[in-house]
Amino acid sequence: MSKNKKLLLIDGNSVSFRAFFAMHNVLDKFVNGDGIHTNALYAFNNMLEIILKDEKPTHTLVAFDAGKTTFRTKMFDEYKGTRDKTPQELMEQLPLIQEMLNYRGIKTYQLPDYEADDIIGTMAHKAQLDDMDVTIITGDRDLTQLATDKITVKVNVKGVTETESYTPEHVKEKLGLTPKQIIDMKGLMGDASDHYPGVEKVGEKTAIKLLNQYGSVEGIYEHVDEMKKSKLKEHLINDKDKAFLSKKLATIDLDAPVSLNLSDLEYQGDNQEQLLQFYQKMNFRTFLDRMDVPQDSAEDLKEIKVQALDEAAIEKIVQSDKVHTLIVEGFGNNYHIDPIVGLLISDGTDFYGTVDFAILENEKLKAWLSDSTKEKYLFDNKATVALLHRYGCDLSGVTFDMLLVAYLLDTNDNKQDIGLVAKNYNINLPSEEEFYGKGVKKAVPEDENVLLNFLAQKAKVIFDLKDKMMAELKDNDQDSLYDEIELPLSNVLAEMEIKGITVEVPKLKEMENTFATKLSEIEQKIYQEAGKEFNINSPKQLGVVLFEDLKLPVIKKTKTGYSTSVDVLEKLKDKSPVVQMVLDYRQISKIQSTYVVGLQKFVQPDNKIHTIYLQTLTQTGRLSSIEPNLQNIPIRIDEGKQIRKAFVPQHKDWEIFSADYSQVELRVLAHISGDEHMQEAFNEDYDIHAHTAMRIFGLDSTDEVTPNMRRQAKATNFGIVYGISDYGLSQNIGISRKQAAAFIESYFEQYPGVKKYMDDIVKYARENGYVETIMHRRRYLPDIHSKNFNVRNFAQRTAMNTPIQGSAADIIKVAMINMQKMLEKEKLQANLLLQVHDEMIFEAPKSEIPTLEKLVPSVMDSAVRLDVPLKVETAHGKTWYEAK
DNA sequence: GTGCTCACG
DNA sequence: ACGTACGTGAGCACC
Numbered sequence A: 001m002s003k004n005k006k007l008l009l010i011d012g013n014s015v016s017f018r019a020f021f022a023m024h025n026v027l028d029k030f031v032n033g034d035g036i037h038t039n040a041l042y043a044f045n046n047m048l049e050i051i052l053k054d055e056k057p058t059h060t061l062v063a064f065d066a067g068k069t070t071f072r073t074k075m076f077d078e079y080k081g082t083r084d085k086t087p088q089e090l091m092e093q094l095p096l097i098q099e100m101l102n103y104r105g106i107k108t109y110q111l112p113d114y115e116a117d118d119i120i121g122t123m124a125h126k127a128q129l130d131d132m133d134v135t136i137i138t139g140d141r142d143l144t145q146l147a148t149d150k151i152t153v154k155v156n157v158k159g160v161t162e163t164e165s166y167t168p169e170h171v172k173e174k175l176g177l178t179p180k181q182i183i184d185m186k187g188l189m190g191d192a193s194d195h196y197p198g199v200e201k202v203g204e205k206t207a208i209k210l211l212n213q214y215g216s217v218e219g220i221y222e223h224v225d226e227m228k229k230s231k232l233k234e235h236l237i238n239d240k241d242k243a244f245l246s247k248k249l250a251t252i253d254l255d256a257p258v259s260l261n262l263s264d265l266e267y268q269g270d271n272q273e274q275l276l277q278f279y280q281k282m283n284f285r286t287f288l289d290r291m292d293v294p295q296d297s298a299e300d301l302k303e304i305k306v307q308a309l310d311e312a313a314i315e316k317i318v319q320s321d322k323v324h325t326l327i328v329e330g331f332g333n334n335y336h337i338d339p340i341v342g343l344l345i346s347d348g349t350d351f352y353g354t355v356d357f358a359i360l361e362n363e364k365l366k367a368w369l370s371d372s373t374k375e376k377y378l379f380d381n382k383a384t385v386a387l388l389h390r391y392g393c394d395l396s397g398v399t400f401d402m403l404l405v406a407y408l409l410d411t412n413d414n415k416q417d418i419g420l421v422a423k424n425y426n427i428n429l430p431s432e433e434e435f436y437g438k439g440v441k442k443a444v445p446e447d448e449n450v451l452l453n454f455l456a457q458k459a460k461v462i463f464d465l466k467d468k469m470m471a472e473l474k475d476n477d478q479d480s481l482y483d484e485i486e487l488p489l490s491n492v493l494a495e496m497e498i499k500g501i502t503v504e505v506p507k508l509k510e511m512e513n514t515f516a517t518k519l520s521e522i523e524q525k526i527y528q529e530a531g532k533e534f535n536i537n538s539p540k541q542l543g544v545v546l547f548e549d550l551k552l553p554v555i556k557k558t559k560t561g562y563s564t565s566v567d568v569l570e571k572l573k574d575k576s577p578v579v580q581m582v583l584d585y586r587q588i589s590k591i592q593s594t595y596v597v598g599l600q601k602f603v604q605p606d607n608k609i610h611t612i613y614l615q616t617l618t619q620t621g622r623l624s625s626i627e628p629n630l631q632n633i634p635i636r637i638d639e640g641k642q643i644r645k646a647f648v649p650q651h652k653d654w655e656i657f658s659a660d661y662s663q664v665e666l667r668v669l670a671h672i673s674g675d676e677h678m679q680e681a682f683n684e685d686y687d688i689h690a691h692t693a694m695r696i697f698g699l700d701s702t703d704e705v706t707p708n709m710r711r712q713a714k715a716t717n718f719g720i721v722y723g724i725s726d727y728g729l730s731q732n733i734g735i736s737r738k739q740a741a742a743f744i745e746s747y748f749e750q751y752p753g754v755k756k757y758m759d760d761i762v763k764y765a766r767e768n769g770y771v772e773t774i775m776h777r778r779r780y781l782p783d784i785h786s787k788n789f790n791v792r793n794f795a796q797r798t799a800m801n802t803p804i805q806g807s808a809a810d811i812i813k814v815a816m817i818n819m820q821k822m823l824e825k826e827k828l829q830a831n832l833l834l835q836v837h838d839e840m841i842f843e844a845p846k847s848e849i850p851t852l853e854k855l856v857p858s859v860m861d862s863a864v865r866l867d868v869p870l871k872v873e874t875a876h877g878k879t880w881y882e883a884k
Numbered sequence B: 001g002t003g004c005t006c007a008c009g
Numbered sequence C: 001a002c003g004t005a006c007g008t009g010a011g012c013a014c015c
Helices: A012-022 A039-055 A071-075 A094-103 A116-129 A141-146 A168-175 A179-189 A204-214 A217-226 A231-238 A240-250 A272-282 A285-290 A311-319 A357-361 A363-370 A381-390 A402-409 A418-424 A432-436 A448-475 A479-499 A505-530 A539-549 A566-575 A577-600 A638-646 A664-673 A676-683 A688-696 A707-722 A726-733 A737-750 A752-768 A789-825 A846-861
Strands: A006-011 A059-064 A107-110 A133-138 A151-157 A162-166 A306-308 A324-330 A340-346 A351-354 A376-378 A398-401 A501-503 A612-614 A624-626 A654-661 A770-772 A778-780 A831-835 A839-845 A872-877
Touching (some): A006 A012, A006 A039, A006 A116, A012 A039, A012 A059, A012 A094, A012 A116, A039 A094, A071 A240, A094 A272, A116 A133, A116 A141, A133 A141, A141 A151, A162 A168, A168 A179, A179 A204, A179 A217, A179 A240, A217 A231, A217 A240, A231 A240, A306 A448, A324 A448, A340 A448, A351 A448, A376 A448, A381 A398, A381 A479, A398 A402, A398 A448, A402 A418, A402 A448, A402 A479, A479 A612, A479 A789, A479 A831, A501 A839, A505 A577, A505 A638, A539 A577, A577 A638, A654 A846, A664 A676, A664 A752, A664 A789, A676 A688, A676 A752, A688 A737, A707 A726, A707 A789, A737 A752, A752 A770, A752 A789, A770 A789, A778 A789, A789 A839, A789 A846, A839 A846, A846 A872
Parallel strands (some): A006 A059, A006 A133, A133 A151, A324 A376, A376 A398
Antiparallel strands (some): A340 A351, A612 A624, A770 A778, A831 A839
């Protein structure tokens, strides 16, 4: 009857579930005035707005599951038996979601004894008979069996705002099956998450193969007798009943006793008034903003009156006892060189701003900035300190750095953007990109009032969110991580960056010439061998030469062609002389472009490189270093290591001094796992890798350990820290997967505490949604609940690794802060210049080296108290090269 | 802008 | 059966 009618069907339970876990990391931020969590509600509504806009349905229905028992549990009482309980924080939101849907003019429905799937199947079927187009939105793939020419099934991917569309063509492309055959596939393979069995040893691959041959479960069993004798045939025969039962369980009912007519589903559109009240009750600012209704002006950020930051204003500021928020706005991402564009100071009531930096020469303002009794809030202390330093100002008295707090609360808030943080709290402040534009359009607004108003908005947001964020920090037991580690560290890092490390450019120039000659030599040889000239740096062109012209065997492929990575080339070394040449070329070319040439671009007129440490980026709590990255200067191969000869102390008669923690991650593991054998090894200061080798190879003494055994044990220790898999270990040390699995088993037998830690931490992550370090640094792991095997496994390995890597990061951060204090206290001239995850690099007068050799290890090994000792090794020399 | 490769811990 | 080591940044080719 109607070509242009369109029905939108949503699986309420599965989408709510996904919405909940997609925003699980912000669970505590989304709480309304009544203490009810609203994260799933928020994400669900966000998705709904996008879907309604895209689909423009005329009819809508959201189906929910009615209860625990269904006709399926009657057929098979373990159906969905082992499924985790729905979290309480989600349970309380389900009625709210239904309420909101009502206000949005969308019908909701549930039916005793039936799942949402069956309601959707039935209504989709009805609508199809009526010639309507149907779109189904769901969080899980079970519904894809419903796809037809008229019915499209869209499955949420990555959260809920993106979907993957399943049409019959798409199913064919992905699986090589028709949608209906998905039921047969599930019958054969079963479903782990719904907890019903299929045929033993039959997974997706086998199921698809069988169905391509025989069409359906019925078809398979008609021909099962004709199959060749095989394990598969045996399993099929043994599990015939299971296959048919599972197929039934997997089949969505298209004729459930649903008491709805299509006309009941007509989309009504929003009830503005009720929806408005509802959003207000839920504190949904973003949605209120979109509703285009007048708002409470007290909360409105749109216009803030900014007064001039002049001498009169400064007088008021310095006289005041109030806390002030300070915005020093840089433009560009390198605050060591890019310009400052604006300055704003506010006590929350008055906002004083200027774009004229002569004001920073004002002595009263200078004194106020450096006065530690004058309390200040800001966003990004390190950047602010660095910017002000360039104008001869010191900064002190900062107690709230919103950047650091946001990152500690959730390591995913690592975009260094105040607008993005504000959005997490439902406050509509433009992001840097939204305000300044991006790409070629990126620019400071011509009208300075526009800019100052933006800065005022930032200041206001900082005031508005400070209490809430600090309270969250306390709830998470992270206040001392912030007060005692991250905030003091930001000052230490600022000092290190500002100080910079001296580089001898002539030394780099000299290397550049040497390597250039070497490169062109190898280049010519490669061309000769290959019989043609080509770009060796192009993996594509290189692939053609190696695998087509020279016909070398293809070991690995990438998405786009042949892989030419080191591990592939290593295996092809003896097949053709050109392979070794390419390896040599690659090595030198990397050193040349990234380091010899690359680093020179960063040397400033003071002959120094000033890197930027990102303190709020990594998921584990480590630092990272950019522009340039000084944490990956070559050391493993000698040609590369030469680069370090260009890094020198800033004065004659000074030296570079370095100190690193020995096996800090394994010591952390020994501590947090409490494993007796591993702790003993460290307490007795044994060679840990040899000791591990002795244990896993069942030897009586470390004297029997061969170098190869030690090497393998070392790799296993690393693997353990990374959240081991037999495959990963086998690849790394070139043994079979079986052998690797045996190593791991033996390892866990010898170190049962480690095994227990691995099991417990994954369980902890599942129950709490996050893991934490010894200093309570948190990392949320929503993927721990993923249905996807790979995604879930990755999250599990992360759960194992993060507390280890993160605690090691905590430890060195404490050591850096203590070290800086100690240098000051002892009035040493030595400067802390660099940090490379487990080591600190200093420059110091030669005369101070003996002092440092005692002092630095003692500060580092006493940074925290673990159940095993920390061990520190030091070295020094004229250049960084010699300090190792 | 994305993918590949490779430098570090 | 699935396809894997953990955490980063930068240069180059190619679209």
